Amino acid sequence: MARAATTTDAFNAVAEPRRRAILDVLAGGERPVNDLVRVLGLAQPQVSKHLRVLREVGAVDVRGEGRQRLYRLNGHALKPIHDWVKAYERSWSERFDRLDAVLEELKQKEEGDGGDE
Amino acid sequence: MARAATTTDAFNAVAEPRRRAILDVLAGGERPVNDLVRVLGLAQPQVSKHLRVLREVGAVDVRGEGRQRLYRLNGHALKPIHDWVKAYERSWSERFDRLDAVLEELKQKEEGDGGDE
DNA sequence: AGATTACATGCTGATATGGGAATATGTCAA
DNA sequence: TTGACATATTCCCATATCAGCATGTAATCT
Structure with a gap:
C-alpha cells in the first residue's frame, strides 16, 4: 500500500505547504486562480491542481464568474484538525x-x- | 518531485492516522513499544517505523529502560499545527x-x- | 553459552505524488 | 469565426510511501 491519497482528508491535503499558503491567501477573501498564481508565484497548472485537492476535501468552494473561477475558503473542513491538535x-x-x-x-x-x- | 517526506515536519508526520493514534495513546503516559502494538493492534515493525517518523519530527522522545524502549509524547512539536489552524x-x-x-x-x-x- | 524477549532495520512491491510542459475546455470580444 | 484570456486536465518521471516479511541487534534469563 502507498501513502494515503492527499484527498483522503484535511490532514493529508494540508500537509503540503503550498496548499496551506493557498488557504492563507483565501482567508483574506474570495479570489480567482490567477490572483493566487501571482501572489504565490507558482505555475498556473500547479495552482489548479492544488485547488482541486482542496476542493475534494471541502476546504474551498468554487463559483464561476464569467471566465474566472472564484475560490473561497471553507475553513469548516479544518475543524477536525483543530479538534485533534487542541x-x-x-x-x-x-x-x-x-x-x-x-x-x-x-x-x-x-x-x-x-x-x- | 514526489510528495514531501513524512519526516519533513509535523504536518506531514501527522497526516497518517496511525501516527495520530500512537500520539493519542502516548498522551496517556510513557509506554513501551509492545504496549502500543497491543493497544493499537498493529504489527510491531510498523509501529517501530511510525515511531521513527514521530521521533524525527520531535513529536516523541525515547528512553531505554532495560530491554524496553519507553516512548513519551512531546506535544510541543505539534504547536505549529495548532498555531496555523487556530x-x-x-x-x-x-x-x-x-x-x-x-x-x-x-x-x-x-x-x-x-x-x- | 544458548535461548528468549523487545525492538529496529532492510527489502520488495504497488501506488500516489508533485513539478514541468503541452494541450484541452470554456468564455468573452471583434 | 477567429482570437485572446482564464482555467483545467493530461502525460511523463523521479521519488517516497506503507504493508508484509525476514532478519539484525541488544538486553535479560537459565
Missing part, C-alpha cells in the same frame, strides 16, 4: 501549566485530610 | 460569529456619525 495544547501552554499546578495543590490537600478510604 | 477557528466557532456581529455593529455606527475623512 488536546495537545496542554503540552506548551503556560495556562495549562498553571492549571496543573492548581490541580496538584488540590490533590495534596485532599491526601492530607484523608476523606474516606 | 486562525481558521473563526470559520466554525459561534464565539467568533458573535464577535463578528459586534464588530459589524460598531462599523455601522462609525459610518453613521462619520468621524474624520
Whole structure:
C-alpha cells in the first residue's frame, strides 16, 4: 500500500505547504486562480491542481464568474484538525501549566485530610 | 518531485492516522513499544517505523529502560499545527460569529456619525 | 553459552505524488 | 469565426510511501 491519497482528508491535503499558503491567501477573501498564481508565484497548472485537492476535501468552494473561477475558503473542513491538535495544547501552554499546578495543590490537600478510604 | 517526506515536519508526520493514534495513546503516559502494538493492534515493525517518523519530527522522545524502549509524547512539536489552524477557528466557532456581529455593529455606527475623512 | 524477549532495520512491491510542459475546455470580444 | 484570456486536465518521471516479511541487534534469563 502507498501513502494515503492527499484527498483522503484535511490532514493529508494540508500537509503540503503550498496548499496551506493557498488557504492563507483565501482567508483574506474570495479570489480567482490567477490572483493566487501571482501572489504565490507558482505555475498556473500547479495552482489548479492544488485547488482541486482542496476542493475534494471541502476546504474551498468554487463559483464561476464569467471566465474566472472564484475560490473561497471553507475553513469548516479544518475543524477536525483543530479538534485533534487542541488536546495537545496542554503540552506548551503556560495556562495549562498553571492549571496543573492548581490541580496538584488540590490533590495534596485532599491526601492530607484523608476523606474516606 | 514526489510528495514531501513524512519526516519533513509535523504536518506531514501527522497526516497518517496511525501516527495520530500512537500520539493519542502516548498522551496517556510513557509506554513501551509492545504496549502500543497491543493497544493499537498493529504489527510491531510498523509501529517501530511510525515511531521513527514521530521521533524525527520531535513529536516523541525515547528512553531505554532495560530491554524496553519507553516512548513519551512531546506535544510541543505539534504547536505549529495548532498555531496555523487556530486562525481558521473563526470559520466554525459561534464565539467568533458573535464577535463578528459586534464588530459589524460598531462599523455601522462609525459610518453613521462619520468621524474624520 | 544458548535461548528468549523487545525492538529496529532492510527489502520488495504497488501506488500516489508533485513539478514541468503541452494541450484541452470554456468564455468573452471583434 | 477567429482570437485572446482564464482555467483545467493530461502525460511523463523521479521519488517516497506503507504493508508484509525476514532478519539484525541488544538486553535479560537459565
